[in-house]
Amino acid sequence: MMMKTRGKAFSLLLVLCMLVSLTACGKSKNTGADAIQTSASADTKENTASDTSDTAIDTSEHVTVKFVILGDKPTNGRLEAMLEELNKKLTEKVNAELELYYVEWADWQTQYNLLLASGDSTIDLIGTATDWLDAWPNAKKGAFLELTEDMLKTYAPITYESVSSEHWDMCRYNGNIYLIPEDNYTQWTNHGFMYRGDWAKQFGLTDGIHSFEELGRYFQGIKDNYPDVIPWDAAASGQAFGAQLSGGYIQSNTNTLFIDGLDVPIFYGASKEDPFTLVAPIMEGQEFIDFAKMMKEWSDAGYWREDVLNYTGDTREEFYAGQTGADQHHTQTYYTTVRPQMDIKQPGSEVQFFSFSEPSKNLMKLVITHGAAAVGANSQHPERALMVYDLLRNDEEIYRLLNYGIEGTDYIITEEGKLDHPEGYDDSTDRLDSNFWYGRNDNLELDNITWYEGKDEIFANYDSYAIDYPYSQLVFETDDIASYMANMSDVYTSYITSIAFGKSGDPEQAVADFRKAMKDAGYDEVYKLLQEQLTAYKEYLGK
Amino acid sequence: MKKKKAAGYGRQLTFWQKVYKYRVLLLMCLPAIIFFLIFSYIPMPGAYIAFTNFNYAKGIFRSQFIGLDNFKFLFTSGKITMLTRNTLLYNLAFILFGNTLQIFVAILLNEIRSKYFKKITQTLMFLPYFISAVLVGLLVYNLLNYDYGFVNSIIKALGKTPVKVYANKYIWPFILVLVNLWQQTGYGSIVYFAAIMGIDAEMVEASRVDGANAFQKIRYIILPSLKPTIIILLLFAMGGILKGNFGLFYNIIGPANSMLFPSTDIIETYVFRTMMNNFNFTQSSAVGLYQSVFGFAVVMLCNWVVKRIDSEYALF
Numbered sequence: 001m002m003m004k005t006r007g008k009a010f011s012l013l014l015v016l017c018m019l020v021s022l023t024a025c026g027k028s029k030n031t032g033a034d035a036i037q038t039s040a041s042a043d044t045k046e047n048t049a050s051d052t053s054d055t056a057i058d059t060s061e062h063v064t065v066k067f068v069i070l071g072d073k074p075t076n077g078r079l080e081a082m083l084e085e086l087n088k089k090l091t092e093k094v095n096a097e098l099e100l101y102y103v104e105w106a107d108w109q110t111q112y113n114l115l116l117a118s119g120d121s122t123i124d125l126i127g128t129a130t131d132w133l134d135a136w137p138n139a140k141k142g143a144f145l146e147l148t149e150d151m152l153k154t155y156a157p158i159t160y161e162s163v164s165s166e167h168w169d170m171c172r173y174n175g176n177i178y179l180i181p182e183d184n185y186t187q188w189t190n191h192g193f194m195y196r197g198d199w200a201k202q203f204g205l206t207d208g209i210h211s212f213e214e215l216g217r218y219f220q221g222i223k224d225n226y227p228d229v230i231p232w233d234a235a236a237s238g239q240a241f242g243a244q245l246s247g248g249y250i251q252s253n254t255n256t257l258f259i260d261g262l263d264v265p266i267f268y269g270a271s272k273e274d275p276f277t278l279v280a281p282i283m284e285g286q287e288f289i290d291f292a293k294m295m296k297e298w299s300d301a302g303y304w305r306e307d308v309l310n311y312t313g314d315t316r317e318e319f320y321a322g323q324t325g326a327d328q329h330h331t332q333t334y335y336t337t338v339r340p341q342m343d344i345k346q347p348g349s350e351v352q353f354f355s356f357s358e359p360s361k362n363l364m365k366l367v368i369t370h371g372a373a374a375v376g377a378n379s380q381h382p383e384r385a386l387m388v389y390d391l392l393r394n395d396e397e398i399y400r401l402l403n404y405g406i407e408g409t410d411y412i413i414t415e416e417g418k419l420d421h422p423e424g425y426d427d428s429t430d431r432l433d434s435n436f437w438y439g440r441n442d443n444l445e446l447d448n449i450t451w452y453e454g455k456d457e458i459f460a461n462y463d464s465y466a467i468d469y470p471y472s473q474l475v476f477e478t479d480d481i482a483s484y485m486a487n488m489s490d491v492y493t494s495y496i497t498s499i500a501f502g503k504s505g506d507p508e509q510a511v512a513d514f515r516k517a518m519k520d521a522g523y524d525e526v527y528k529l530l531q532e533q534l535t536a537y538k539e540y541l542g543k
Numbered sequence: 544m545k546k547k548k549a550a551g552y553g554r555q556l557t558f559w560q561k562v563y564k565y566r567v568l569l570l571m572c573l574p575a576i577i578f579f580l581i582f583s584y585i586p587m588p589g590a591y592i593a594f595t596n597f598n599y600a601k602g603i604f605r606s607q608f609i610g611l612d613n614f615k616f617l618f619t620s621g622k623i624t625m626l627t628r629n630t631l632l633y634n635l636a637f638i639l640f641g642n643t644l645q646i647f648v649a650i651l652l653n654e655i656r657s658k659y660f661k662k663i664t665q666t667l668m669f670l671p672y673f674i675s676a677v678l679v680g681l682l683v684y685n686l687l688n689y690d691y692g693f694v695n696s697i698i699k700a701l702g703k704t705p706v707k708v709y710a711n712k713y714i715w716p717f718i719l720v721l722v723n724l725w726q727q728t729g730y731g732s733i734v735y736f737a738a739i740m741g742i743d744a745e746m747v748e749a750s751r752v753d754g755a756n757a758f759q760k761i762r763y764i765i766l767p768s769l770k771p772t773i774i775i776l777l778l779f780a781m782g783g784i785l786k787g788n789f790g791l792f793y794n795i796i797g798p799a800n801s802m803l804f805p806s807t808d809i810i811e812t813y814v815f816r817t818m819m820n821n822f823n824f825t826q827s828s829a830v831g832l833y834q835s836v837f838g839f840a841v842v843m844l845c846n847w848v849v850k851r852i853d854s855e856y857a858l859f
Contacts, residue, residue, distance in 0.1 A: 110819040117822070230690075237799045306689030307709040309800035482596055483609075486823045487616040493820055494801040503710060503802055520620060 057154070059095040063381045065388045066099045067125040068115065070133070071435040073102040078405060078432050086401045093395075094387045100434065109134075116143040123376035124385035127438035128179065130369040131260040136475050139178040144374040145382055146176040155386035156180070158394040159439075167368055170472045180389065182371035185440040188331040188462055189366055190357050191244055193232075194319070194338050195326045197350030199225075209354040212252055212294065215326075219303040222325040231303040233324035234501070237312045242497035244328065248356035249291040250281045255362050259471050262478070264488045267530060275470040276538040278531040283515055283523060292499050292507035299502025308501050320345045331355060331458060339452040341427065353458070361465040367472050373438040393439040403440070405432040419446035474537045481529050484522030491517045590835075593828040613829040622813070623833065630787045630809040630834075636720050637727070637788075638780045644728050646769065649735035650761055665736075668729030679722060680794030687718075712806040715796070719807065723791060738772040739765055774849075774856050781845040782858075785838035787811040810834045 073079075079100070087097035101123070103112045116126065116138050126144065128135040138144060152160040163183055171179040195209060195218055203221025205214055219231035234241055243265050250256060256268035257275055266282045269275035282288045298304070305311055318324040320341060327338060334353040342351045357363035373389055375382045391398045404411040404419065410432055414420050421427070427450065478485055495504070495514040504510035562569060588604075593613055595606040617623045648668070655661040674682075686693045687708040695705035708714055742765065750764050787809035796807045798816055810830060818827035842858075850857040 107819070110822075113822045114819075117824075237797045239799070306707060307684070309802070310684055310688070310709050310797045312797075479596065483612050483616065483825075486817075486826050487620070489823065490817060490826070493816075494804060497799045498801050503800075505802075517620075521616065 057383070057387070059384070059387075061095070062091065063096050063384050064099050065096050065124045065381065065385050066101050066122050067127065068101045068103060068112075068123055068376075069127045069435045069438070070103050070105070070108060070112065071433060072104050073100075074431065074433040076430060078410060078430065079434060082401055082405045082410065082432060082434065085406060086398060089398055089401070090388060090391065093391060094384065096381075096384045096388050098388060098392070102435075113138070117141070119143070119378050120376070121378040121380055124379040124381055125389055126374045126376055127435075128372050128374050129438075130179070130372065131367055132370070134261075135179055135369060135372060135374070136173065136261045137263065139173050139374070140479075143377055144178045145377050145379060146178060147180070147375060147386075149177070151383070151386060152177070152180075155383045156390035159390050162394070170368060171372065172473075173475050179369055179372040179374050180439065181368040182373075182437070182439050183368035184442050185371070185445070186442060186459070187366060187370075188459065189370060190355055190363055190462070191248055191328065191330045192334075192353055192355035192358070193326050193328050194334050194351055194353050196342075196346070197352040198348055199325060200352065201350075208352050211359045212249060215354060216294070216298060216303075219298065219325070220301065223302060226325070229322070230305055230318075230324050232326040232328070233311075233313065233315055233318050234304045234308050234328070235311045235313045235315055236308045236497055236501055237310055241328065242493075242500040245295070245500040246282060246288065246291055246496060249294075250287055251356045251362050252359045253287050253290070254281055255360060256281055257362075257364060257470065259474070260367065260469075261474075262476060262530075263485045264492050264526075266488075266492065267527075269470065269534075272467050272470075276534050278527065278534050280523075280527065283518060289508055289511050292502070292504075292511050295500055296502035296507045304501065309498060309503055322346055331462075335452040335455040335458065336448070339454075340450055343452075355462075357462070357465075363462060363466040364469045365466050367469050369472075371437045371440065389439065392436065393441055394444075396444050399441065399444045400446075402434050402436050403432075404446070405434075413446065414449060417446070418449045420449040471537070473541075474534070476530060476533055478529075481522070481526050484526050487521035488518055488523060488526065491521045590828060590832045592825055593832045595825060597825050613825045614833070617826070617829060617833070623830070625805065626808060626810045626813050626830070627785070627837065629806065630785055630811075633716070633719065633787065633809060634780075634784045636716070637723050638777065638784075640720060640724060641727055641731060642773065642777065642780075644724055645731035646735050646766075646773070648728055648732040649739055650765060652732065652736050653739045653765070654757065665729070665733075668732070670729070671726045672730040674726070676790030676794045679726065679791065680797075683718070683722065683795050709800060710802060712803045715803055715807045719791065719795065722795065723788065726791075734776065735769060735772065738769055742768045771856070778845060778849060778856070778858055782842045783838075784841050785810065785834050789815065 083098065083100070090096050090098055103115060113134060115123070127133070128138065128144075130136055135144075149160075159180060163181060167181055167183045168177055171177050171181055193209070193215060195215070197208065199222065200206075200208060200218055202225065203218060205218055205221075209215050209218055222229050222231040236242070247258060247265065250268070251258065254268075255271040256279055257270075257272060258265070259267050259269060259278075266280045268279050268281060270277040270279045299308075315324060316327050316329075316338065319327045319338070329338070331353060334351070339351050339353075342349045355363075375385050379385055392402055393399065400407070400411075407413070408422065410421070410425075410430075412420050412422050421430075491514070495510070495517065498504040499507070499510050499514065556564065592603050592606075594608055594610060595603065596609050596612075597603070597606045652661060652665060655664065684692075687695070689695055689705055689707055689709065692705075692708075694708075698705050708718075746764055746768075747760065750760050755763065789809075789811035792807060792809050792812050793815060796803055796812070798820065814827040814830050814834075817823045817830070846858050
């Protein structure tokens with residue numbers, strides 16, 4: 001009898017244990033629902049905030065402002081040391097501290113959009129961009145809080161003043177401001193290939209590379225002279241190379257102007273003389289077929305590994321190690337990172353940059369929302385978030401802390417007032433990596449002595465032919481064609497990478513198949529509707 | 544004591560009386576019930592997303608209802624047919640080849656006399672089951688890639704032309720089935736081996752007295768005794784016939800090599816790609832819902848067929 005009750009009690013205990021562990025699971029699952037509910041309370045908070053804006057701002061409650069940024073979280077301890085200092089200052093000034101939330105580069109597009117889709121109420125500031133981080137689609141989907149001018153005036157006064165009203169207009173969707181633009185920072189992020197100048201010379205390309213044909217000759221040179229080096233060891237698995245290469249080829253060979261911010265990156269304005277006629281060179285004409293053929297030749301010639309589509313290595317590290325001859329990225333990466341690094345790791349390599357804009361002189365200046373900050377739709381402290389942002393962007397002391405770190409250990413200022421690093425600093429291990437790309441400010445930026453000194457020349461060259469982006473205030477309304485766009489996006493992503501690496505059999509056939517599939521997915525309807533909106537935009541601009 | 548028992552048998556128990564009577568059994572069921580409630584039933588209304596034009600801010604139920612629009616392209620593009628075909632055929636191959644090999648291996652194990660050899664064999668065959676799909680993907684890449692792969696290095700060393708495995712969509716069904724067999728056989732054979740161990744020793748003994756040789760013993764004693772186990776396991780497998788092995792396919796094929804998709808894309812990988820690469824929640828839910836409904840129909844059909852043949856073996 002005794003045994004039996006004990007047995008029973010034991011089994012009961014077991015069942016209870018299982019139950020408890022289950023409910024523990026259940027709890028953590030619930031946060032999604034909580035987040036949705038809090039959106040209502042955030043709204044009311046905002047109202048009360050603007051009511052009290054006349055009186056002094058109440059900062060009695062100490063809050064933590066969470067800022068979502070892109071990049072791999074650094075592990076060398078320098079970021080934490082900087083944040084400690086920074087948070088002392090922020091607490092002093094606005095009784096708040098900053099927490100950086102890194103969306104890491106592995107699968108960043110997925111992670112970033114999922115994070116925003118979750119409506120997490122602990123997110124206060126979000127780093128975003130209209131061209132590379134889906135700012136407009138996310139604004140449309142309701143991921144960002146609407147920023148009233150009152151709010152901006154009250155809580156981010158310096159920023160509000162410094163951004164011109166035209167620039168604010170570029171951050172409006174349906175008349176409401178959603179983004180704070182990084183509009184006072186010079187950079188070039190046009191894509192192209194970084195290649196070794198010493199090798200190019202050796203292969204007879206004494207003048208450097210200025211076209212896709214010459215790039216091909218450079219790759220062939222590597223093939224002939226360095227049998228152990230893969231000319232461009234691209235890792236295409238899960239990367240956007242398909243879009244970058246095909247887009248680059250079109251930029252190189254036509255005068256079309258790429259339009260940002262659509263789920264399917266295939267639409268262009270016809271030319272700078274006629275920017276309001278919508279064209280899609282990928283869908284018609286000869287360029288894309290030529291591209292497909294050329295890439296097929298390159299692929300057959302072995303300029304990248306045969307299994308490029310399944311390869312996931314780190315091309316840049318291979319470039320640094322001299323195992324590959326090229327790296328595809330943008331100008332900024334070239335002069336801030338790759339060139340200085342290569343000068344150290346492969347002395348004499350004289351790395352050069354072939355910009356896709358070079359052959360056709362077809363280049364648009366960066367939009368001011370290439371970096372932008374937004375406030376999370378469900379943020380608990382939108383006011384304080386803006387106050388912190390205002391300081392990060394405009395307060396010299398805080399700006400330097402955030403961007404350069406602690407003076408003396410992370411950076412030093414030379415006698416000429418330029419930025420340098422202290423003795424013994426190794427950029428590959430000691431970087432601060434605070435990745436504040438959403439409100440940099442030329443007024444507070446220091447000239448970096450470690451950057452490639454040839455950058456001014458490159459800038460001057462770009463400035464000589466670049467035009468302003470003509471579509472900065474254009475936000476396509478795609479709700480009615482969302483399902484077509486989704487279908488096209490599906491077709492696009494499944495074809496483009498294999499065409500761009502010459503891995504889809506006969507190139508002409510592949511392009512024909514691709515075009516047919518795009519049409520079946522609803523290309524014609526999408527084209528028609530977007531053209532209508534582009535025409536309307538033209539009228540809106542009064543042209 | 545006696546009296547109470549008699550009363551219990553005499554009349555029908557009401558619902559609550561039954562609950563009280565079987566309280567311990569019910570309590571033991573509770574974790575499973577709660578598990579399925581939380582992870583299967585509560586999220587179910589979310590499938591509604593497949594019929595909407597989803598907006599993050601409005602949420603699932605306040606987004607605009609658009610009927611079957613999300614399904615349209617899947618059917619018109621023939622995508623759904625391809626995905627269903629691939630998922631079904633792969634699973635059929637896994638189930639049929641898998642179970643055959645598992646039974647075969649279980650019988651072989653049973654015939655091994657040396658105890659240590661038997662244990663070692665079993666353990667070694669079991670090992671691949673514990674290797675994560677990510678590593679399996681890497682292993683396959685390192686074995687088969689064109690430039691530096693193990694297989695192609697040998698082929699090159701022999702002076703032959705290497706094979707472009709990652710460009711040939713016809714090879715992959717074989718590779719995937721092989722990899723699946725390699726991973727699952729050891730684990731699956733345990734079940735059959737246990738069933739064989741459970742066969743009445745007297746029967747085996749009797750057959751030996753009657754002069755049956757090893758093959759006759761397998762043919763007339765072991766295989767018939769395994770029949771119930773085989774049928775139950777097959778039926779369970781049928782229930783998941785439209786559920787693909789995501790880890791295996793995604794890690795081996797990857798998200799970019801669309802040349803291989805016609806013969807390797809299964810529902811799970813498609814859903815993952817559309818959602819994670821294109822953030823197309825609605826389309827991926829549409830496919831997910833289709834999978835559930837179709838899978839449900841398949842299970843019901845299988846069960847019905849089995850019931851007609853022999854109701855003993857039916858699941859419910």
